[in-house]
Amino acid sequence: QVQLVESGGGSVQSGGSLRLSCAASGKAISASCTAWFRQAPAKERERVATLKPDGTTGYADSVKGRFTISRDNADNTLYLHMNSLKPEDTAMYYCAADRLRQGMIAPYCSSEYNYWGQGTQVTVSS
Numbered sequence: 001q002v003q004l005v006e007s008g009g010g011s012v013q014s015g016g017s018l019r020l021s022c023a024a025s026g027k028a029i030s031a032s033c034t035a036w037f038r039q040a041p042a043k044e045r046e047r048v049a050t051l052k053p054d055g056t057t058g059y060a061d062s063v064k065g066r067f068t069i070s071r072d073n074a075d076n077t078l079y080l081h082m083n084s085l086k087p088e089d090t091a092m093y094y095c096a097a098d099r100l101r102q103g104m105i106a107p108y109c110s111s112e113y114n115y116w117g118q119g120t121q122v123t124v125s126s
Contacts, residue, residue, distance in 0.1 A: 009120030022095030
């Protein structure tokens with residue numbers, strides 16, 4: 001069983017920075033498909049960033065160039081570094097993880113994640 005615990009959210013002014021942390025237990029995140037999602041009130045959940053076991057990253061267009069996903073294998077912690085924050089970044093942020101799936105040709109990360117943290121709130125004021 002994988003457990004994920006986020007921290008690091010808070011309130012910042014537009015243009016500020018935050019670093020979100022997601023401490024994992026039960027499985028090494030270096031061997032897992034991981035991601036950060038966010039959900040603002042009355043909006044659909046948005047996948048913000050992904051990090052695969054091989055180190056490949058992916059970002060939503062809305063955060064590309066401002067956010068960076070990373071991990072610390074020794075601490076088994078996933079991070080989301082957020083710079084140049086905007087009011088539209090205000091949301092509850094969740095980390096997610098899942099196992100690497102075995103495909104016909106090669107292992108792959110599914111777009112579905114079975115393990116989720118409880119979320120951490122990020123509020124950006126103008």
